[in-house]
Amino acid sequence: MKCAVLDDYQQVALSMADWSAVADRVEVKVFHDHFGNEDELAAAIGDCEIVVIMRERTPFRGTLFERLPRLKLLVTTGMRNASVDLAAAAERGIVVCGTRGGGEGTTELTWALILGLARRLVQENEALRGGGQWQSTIGVDLIGKRLGLLGLGHIGSNVARIGQAFGMEVAAWSPNLTADKAEAAGVRLAASKEELLESSDFVSIHLVLGDRSRGLIGARELGLMKPTAYLINTSRAPIVDREALVAALRGGTIAGAGLDVFETEPLPADDPLRSLPNVLATPHVGYVTEAAYRGFFRGVVADIEAFLNGSPVNVLG
Incomplete structure (x- = not known):
């Protein structure tokens, strides 16, 4: 499966967690720059079954889900994300999972x-x-x-x-x-x-x-x-x-x-x-700390592994 990690501004997504648990089953590509419009985003990740998003940096609404026919799993950092249309995801059979962070x-x-x-x-x-x-x-x-x-x-x-x-x-x-x-x-x-x-x-x-x-x-x-x-x-x-x-x-x-x-x-x-x-x-960096990021990305790997094993965890909605 192909997995896209979006909005990795600090270029740390792959170093903040051990991805080896899913490395043999998932091909990960990381995007560091923010996609300014839905057309560019859909073109970049249209071949992905899994997408990882950082908090609310990139909204996932019904119109975007419609343009991602291969998408099976959306993982968001945090256990709440108002920018994700959970009902639209459910209609298309897309599992949405969250993660927990750390620190204050x-x-x-x-x-x-x-x-x-x-x-x-x-x-x-x-x-x-x-x-x-x-x-x-x-x-x-x-x-x-x-x-x-x-x-x-x-x-x-x-x-x-x-x-x-x-x-x-x-x-x-x-x-x-x-x-x-x-x-x-x-x-x-x-x-x-x-x-x-x-x-x-x-x-x-x-x-x-x-x-x-x-x-x-x-x-x-x-x-x-x-x-x-x-x-x-x-x-x-x-x-x-x-x-x-x-x-x-x-x-x-x-x-x-x-x-x-x-x-x-x-x-x-x-x-x-x-x-x-x-x-x-400041540019929305309240949650951007080492403890939070390590917790987030460890949770991302755990969510992906659980999904691949047929037992999704931290499912939202």
């Missing part, structure tokens, strides 16, 4: 963004490297500040714990969050989304994208935030209205944003989020 990369990157914004690291580093003014900004202290979390799942709870270690007051809100769960995490349950936004100095998003969370933060919500407050999104881009965010950043409605997720990825070269001075952005 998204939690750690969330704090890298918070700290980078608070201490103006980009501006100060650029000035130092370019021979500019020595000390031109004043950092924001975290101790005593309020951290508001939209979502208190696994990542949100870990972000809360680190905020508490910095001496921050931590509150959380989500549609389903209960007082007992907030208390168990040692955080205050905000009375409402609006109260959380109005009272927080840093707002960090840790929600799953769905019908209720899509567009949860728009112009009205951004207008409730303090002009000195920062918004951090390492979850999913559509939770925040992009145009409203750009307008808020340009107009000084909020002090800045730390972003790791975007509605179009890779982010277009002319997108204003690349150049706004009050944005600290």
Whole structure:
């Protein structure tokens, strides 16, 4: 069988796991560059029975499945992938399997963004490297500040714990969050989304994208935030209205944003989020750590081996 591994940006897919368990039954070809359109993608992988995708970098919708008549197994890193049409896959008899990762990369990157914004690291580093003014900004202290979390799942709870270690007051809100769960995490349950936004100095998003969370933060919500407050999104881009965010950043409605997720990825070269001075952005690398990648690709090999042996595991849908 032929197997395509897509979007291996760092060129590590074959070195992060031992592929020998399937080497005698699978011919693997790895693609390092992102396919910009469905035509190019279908032409490149049309002869493959197995395709491996990295998170949500390349969507797999019904129109694409129709163009891949040989496809039998789709493996996605992670146990959830909103960019895969599971119903369309099932209609065509395509098995979709997930994998588990490791580490706490998204939690750690969330704090890298918070700290980078608070201490103006980009501006100060650029000035130092370019021979500019020595000390031109004043950092924001975290101790005593309020951290508001939209979502208190696994990542949100870990972000809360680190905020508490910095001496921050931590509150959380989500549609389903209960007082007992907030208390168990040692955080205050905000009375409402609006109260959380109005009272927080840093707002960090840790929600799953769905019908209720899509567009949860728009112009009205951004207008409730303090002009000195920062918004951090390492979850999913559509939770925040992009145009409203750009307008808020340009107009000084909020002090800045730390972003790791975007509605179009890779982010277009002319997108204003690349150049706004009050944005600290990274190219969706929250989960891109050695522990996660080793877990992902070991899981990929295990999923392929199980499928070839007639007993698929980690089946989604």
